[in-house]
Amino acid sequence: xxxxxxxxxxxxxxxxxxxxxxxxxxxxxxxxxxxxxxxxxxxxxxxxxxxxxxxxxxxxxxxxxxxxxxxxxxxxxxxxxxxxxxxxxxxxxxxxxxxxxxxxxxxxxxxxxxxx
Amino acid sequence: xxxxxxxxxxxxxxxxxxxxxxxxxxxxxxxxxxxxxxxxxxxxxxxxxxxxxxxxxxxxxxxxxxxxxxxxxxxxxxxxxxxxxxxxxxxxxxxxxxxxxxxxxxxxxxxxx
Numbered sequence: 001x002x003x004x005x006x007x008x009x010x011x012x013x014x015x016x017x018x019x020x021x022x023x024x025x026x027x028x029x030x031x032x033x034x035x036x037x038x039x040x041x042x043x044x045x046x047x048x049x050x051x052x053x054x055x056x057x058x059x060x061x062x063x064x065x066x067x068x069x070x071x072x073x074x075x076x077x078x079x080x081x082x083x084x085x086x087x088x089x090x091x092x093x094x095x096x097x098x099x100x101x102x103x104x105x106x107x108x109x110x111x112x113x114x115x116x
Numbered sequence: 117x118x119x120x121x122x123x124x125x126x127x128x129x130x131x132x133x134x135x136x137x138x139x140x141x142x143x144x145x146x147x148x149x150x151x152x153x154x155x156x157x158x159x160x161x162x163x164x165x166x167x168x169x170x171x172x173x174x175x176x177x178x179x180x181x182x183x184x185x186x187x188x189x190x191x192x193x194x195x196x197x198x199x200x201x202x203x204x205x206x207x208x209x210x211x212x213x214x215x216x217x218x219x220x221x222x223x224x225x226x227x228x229x
Contacts, residue, residue: 006159032215043205043219044160093159097215105209105217107152110159 002028004096006108013084014116021079021111023094029074030096034105035067038091050077084115118143122206122220129196129227137191137223139180139206147208149173149182149189150217154203163191163204167211201227 003026013019023033032051036044048058048069056069066088068080077096081088091112095105123138141147148167152160164173169184178193189206203224207217 034216041222041224043221046216049216095160104150104162104165105215106162107160110157112157 002026002096002098002106004030004094004106004108006092006094006111008111009109010112010114012114012116015085016083018080018082019084019113021081021092021094021113023077023079023096023108025075025096025098025106028096028098030077030098031074032097033071033077034095034097035069035077035079036093036095038093038110044093047079081113084113086115089113089115118147118208118210118218120206120208120218120220122204122223125203125222125224127223127225129225131198131227131229132195133227135191135193135196135200135225137204137206137225139189139191139220141187141189141206141208141218143187143208143210145210147210149180150207150209151178151180151189151191152205152207152219154205154222156202160205196225196227198227198229201225 005024007022035047047062048056050056050069050071052071058064071077093110094108120141150165151163153163164175166173166182172181180191203222205222206220
């Protein structure tokens with residue numbers, strides 16, 4: 001099946017710093033990528049939908065200035081958590097969907113962010 | 117709107133026991149249905165899917181049948197292993213929609229030796 005990677009797999013940072021998370025589709029071109037946040041023992045919460053070459057669409061309640069999303073190519077989307085605070089600590093997961101393919105999303109392995 | 121309801125966990129079983137995790141859904145159209153599995157500390161992996169009524173998805177001994185009449189997609193496995201311990205998510209995607217899945221809350225499965 002299709003492979004989606006995320007980097008880094010975990011990161012620890014100080015409060016007030018910014019962290020960038022990369023999501024790559026390794027063997028296919030992803031016209032649309034999605035960013036999710038998952039709290040412990042809970043389901044995934046969709047944060048935003050990212051389309052290549054256009055601005056991301058954020059879900060209600062998600063601060064677009066805090067969670068910057070860039071989808072610069074058909075194989076790469078990045079999520080930057082700006083001025084991170086401890087409450088931003090979470091597990092962030094991306095997924096990718098291909099245009100014209102079946103309606104399946106392929107998920108990355110996730111990135112564990114801990115803000116001290 | 118669309119929704120997915122899963123049985124609450126954790127589900128605790130002994131090795132080789134029979135597994136059923138219930139999943140029901142509501143949707144405005146004709147969704148495709150999925151089961152994803154999440155092992156500790158990892159992302160989601162597609163376990164199986166079904167795209168139309170009466171389809172049966174199967175993988176690694178797991179199977180689920182798309183039941184339109186009962187709007188259900190229950191996950192079953194005849195004999196679980198310790199390595200099956202994980203969180204299982206039922207999800208749907210509306211065909212022709214935004215391709216954004218609607219997830220259930222997830223059901224934790226714990227298998228003891």
